[in-house]
Amino acid sequence: MKNPYHILDVPQNANNGQILKAMTVAMRKRQYSNTDIAQARALLSKPSTRLAADFTFPIFDPFDDMSPLQAKISPEIIDINSIDPNKYNSL
DSSP states (O other): OOOHHHHHTOOTTOOHHHHHHHHHHHHHHTSSOHHHHHHHHHHHHSHHHHHHHHHHSOOOOOOTTOOOOOOSSOOOOOOGGGOOTTTTOOO
């Protein structure tokens, strides 16, 4: 299933009037098929299916200025042969 918010090009807080207007605009653009547009409108018009769409297709603001995380701790390389098996033997 395609994202209905992207098909209709509406924000998640759009009301039914905005959804209907976006449906006519999307039909004129002809980027998606008429069935995809109709399904997106039907999905976003009902409150129960719209709630499911909100969880399935969350819309986030783009994070262009984010840099990847860097590890602050470097792993310690342990040689298996240097481990003393009797070090913690309490018996």
